[in-house]
Amino acid sequence: MKRTSDLIRAAAFVLAVIALVPSSCSRREPEPSPAPAETADELRLKETTVRNVTDNPITYKIYPAGKLEAGEIREIAPGAIERFRTASTLEIEFNTGRKDAVYSLDPGSPYSFRYDEGEVIDLFLGSHGRADAVDLAPWVPTPQPVVDRMLELAAVSDKDVLFDIGCGDGRIVITAARRYGARGVGIDIDKAMIEESERNAAAAGVERQVKFINMDATKADISEATIVSLYLLPESNALMRPILEAQLRPKSRVVCHNYAIPGWEAKQAQTETVKDENGEDHYVYLYIR
Ligand SMILES: C[S@@+](CC[C@H](N)C(=O)[O-])C[C@H]1O[C@@H](n2cnc3c(N)ncnc32)[C@H](O)[C@@H]1O
Structure with a gap:
């Protein structure tokens, strides 16, 4: 029997809203250059990851929170991981197999698509942002x-x-x-x-x-x-x-x-x-x- 436990509940997300900062900016380098200093925006960039731990390719749309018009449609293969350098919240839309879902992604947090109850695909917090490791569960302590x-x-x-x-x-x-x-x-x-x-x-x-x-x-x-x-x-x-x-x-x-x-x-x-x-x-x- 499947049931929703603390572990599955705790794998749900945090909602928030800010705007996306471009992942790089083009600028002219000064003359013979030591490594260019990072801009304030670059210093704030964090890596948000989305991993697909299901057996299906998943199509999703991702955009800076509140900027649907900047949305990009992407497909993530089974087992793949995608990385977004961002200083602010992203929004992600996809179909769970039953309905359309929209979630906010915190900058710097790892997420994974996985099966929820009834083989519905959902997005959960916690995949460790690692391409080389299997995501077994998010951290939730046993009482x-x-x-x-x-x-x-x-x-x-x-x-x-x-x-x-x-x-x-x-x-x-x-x-x-x-x-x-x-x-x-x-x-x-x-x-x-x-x-x-x-x-x-x-x-x-x-x-x-x-x-x-x-x-x-x-x-x-x-x-x-x-x-x-x-x-x-x-x-x-x-x-x-x-x-x-x-x-x-x-x-x-x-x-x-x-x-x-x-x-x-x-x-x-x-x-x-x-x-x-x-x-x-x-x-x-x-x-x-
Ligand atoms: C639900 S917690 C359980 C913690 C502890 N066993 C307890 O019961 O209190 C699951 C833990 O698995 C870890 N984890 C997830 N994927 C893992 C992997 N591939 N190898 C080792 N640990 C992993 C997470 O970091 C997390 O700390």
């Missing part, structure tokens, strides 16, 4: 009561090595180390999250038990794991499935927040609904290989 229950269900002990795929601020790995004496590895594509995880591990006094790696988790060696935790978008769990199947040893445990692993219904050992501190329901799935 601590849910982390605690995930680790209980997975029966973590000091003999375990837990890998968190897309570790965010490291909370799952750090809790497993602090509470159960487990070793842990957190992997995240976002360098800032890795740095935050390292600071959090030091503050919790578990920095010798844990390691954080800044890389695309789909390219990681996770064969040392006895437990893997996932809080990723549903299609990202599907993407991770063959990697888990190829690398995990028998009896390893896989514990997922909110989204099951498609195709692993028969392996499902336990499913639970867990309430967070605000009384909201979260779903935890445990699999044993």
Whole structure:
């Protein structure tokens, strides 16, 4: 069953309105030139990226906010990433497959086209602006009561090595180390999250038990794991499935927040609904290989 969770809701956008600054300006260079100083406009330019993580080419129109007449129609191929140097908000229009949608894009933010519920195509915040990495999910933390229950269900002990795929601020790995004496590895594509995880591990006094790696988790060696935790978008769990199947040893445990692993219904050992501190329901799935 598909449902809209915090993760999907949080992947929605921020609306704002400003005007686009041209991405370059032509100007005469002064005589024998050191590198030309950047103009104030250029200094304000940020790279907004749009990535297509669906299997379909998508046609869209993009223009500086409020300037529809300056709109450009483009097509983005499956897997492609497009970059816009802008100091201000852009607007993007496309058809979701059911209706026309218009969104505003914040300068400097990464977005991705992906499937929402019912195979509708939508645009979400968070693709890391990287052409070489798969976008598994935006950063949304698992609430601590849910982390605690995930680790209980997975029966973590000091003999375990837990890998968190897309570790965010490291909370799952750090809790497993602090509470159960487990070793842990957190992997995240976002360098800032890795740095935050390292600071959090030091503050919790578990920095010798844990390691954080800044890389695309789909390219990681996770064969040392006895437990893997996932809080990723549903299609990202599907993407991770063959990697888990190829690398995990028998009896390893896989514990997922909110989204099951498609195709692993028969392996499902336990499913639970867990309430967070605000009384909201979260779903935890445990699999044993
Ligand atoms: C929903 S958050 C989950 C964070 C943490 N596991 C938790 O449950 O609190 C997903 C994380 O996956 C990371 N991520 C997205 N794509 C990734 C990739 N290809 N490789 C590694 N991490 C990725 C994001 O940066 C984000 O921190």
